[in-house]
Amino acid sequence: MSDYHVPVMLHEAVEYLNIKKGGIYLDGTLGGGGHSEEILRRLDGTGRLYGIDRDKDALSYASARLKAYNNFIPIHGNFRDIDILLPNDVMLSGAVIDLGVSSHQLDTPERGFSYHEEAPLDMRMDRSGGITAEEWLNTASKDEIANTIYKYSDERWAKRIAEKIVEIRQESPLKTTTDLVRAVDMAIPKAVRRNIQGHPAKRTFQAVRIKINEELDMLPKAIENIVDRLQIGGRLCIITFHSIEDRLVKRTINYLRNPCSCPSNAPICTCGKKPKIKTVFSGVKTPSQGELAQNPRSSSAKLRAVERI
Structure with a gap:
């Protein structure tokens, strides 16, 4: 194997x-x-x-x-x-x-854990039940999203990211990991993104995953x-x-x-x-x-x- x-x-x-x-x-x-x-x-x-x-x-x-x-x-x-x-x-x-999240979960795009691949916004460890990341991101209030992202990742741009998520979903619901990455990219200033160690969406994905799975x-x-x-x-x-x-x-x-x-x-x-x-x-x-x-x-x-x- x-x-x-x-x-x-x-x-x-x-x-x-x-x-x-x-x-x-x-x-x-x-x-x-x-x-x-x-x-x-x-x-x-x-x-x-x-x-x-x-x-x-x-x-x-x-x-x-x-x-x-x-x-x-x-x-x-x-x-x-x-x-x-x-x-x-x-x-x-x-x-x-x-x-930790397993390598298999990260490397299986359809699980929705990776910000490197376009996939449905799922993020559930147990896919037999529970709310998906897509459902939560499209229904939670701006304050709940901001508080969650900050609480579970210390993301300093949490408020702006939440505002951008709500702004985007008013036009069309977030469906994929690419949609969430785009929201983060639009929220964090370009000059800041250039100096971030690792992927700019890493903290946000971590926070949403922790929320969805009540980790x-x-x-x-x-x-x-x-x-x-x-x-x-x-x-x-x-x-x-x-x-x-x-x-x-x-x-x-x-x-x-x-x-x-x-x-x-x-x-x-x-x-x-x-x-x-x-x-x-x-x-x-x-x-x-x-x-x-x-x-x-x-x-x-x-x-x-x-x-x-």
Whole structure:
């Protein structure tokens, strides 16, 4: 099989999981199955791995790739719903979540994630339901669009981009990725566009994708749900790809490390909230120079790892 998706920081993530041969593991963002396969290779017949993905294409591909492993259980869904998707009695030895968009999704024009190809404005990870980017961009208010673009990408031209989107759709609805790119190009001054690092529409596409898939709204609770399913000593590795996402993950980890809500001058803790995790290492790990050379898309990746206590 050709590569569906090149897993980022594969060896680092799996090493920090500290795999036990008979353990129970979760890949919450199955994708092409790269992280899953590396985990499965380290398990014996008593261990098992659950792989969750909301993209049915990814689920189908990974299931075929991993069909030789009888201890692999694929599940269609969102890892934030782990309490519904996994049996109640399952406690995990470890879990990994890779919050990036897969190479396959980016490189499949009809998915609508890429600003390099003309395609329908879809952007849904799970195409079996939910609103498309086209539907949202053509119905949301100017303020909602502006706030969304700024909130999820820090795009300084968010207000002007939203104004241009609304102006264009009054003449004709936005239908394709090219329509959205054109709106961004018309909104950002030419002199500014020349000095932007990367594609001018990159931030806007990121923000719309996050909105359509509700990627960040439930992330803190999703992380806590996974932590609650970890056995003592079980580990969670999280790979992020942009600063907004990483800040949210960092805040969530800090809260789970120190959830105490007592006043800072209180002599003793009376709230009863106890730490659930500790960090495996301080700060973040980033891709090696070798990985960056082989997979430039990994350049913004950051890995964090925590352990249940």
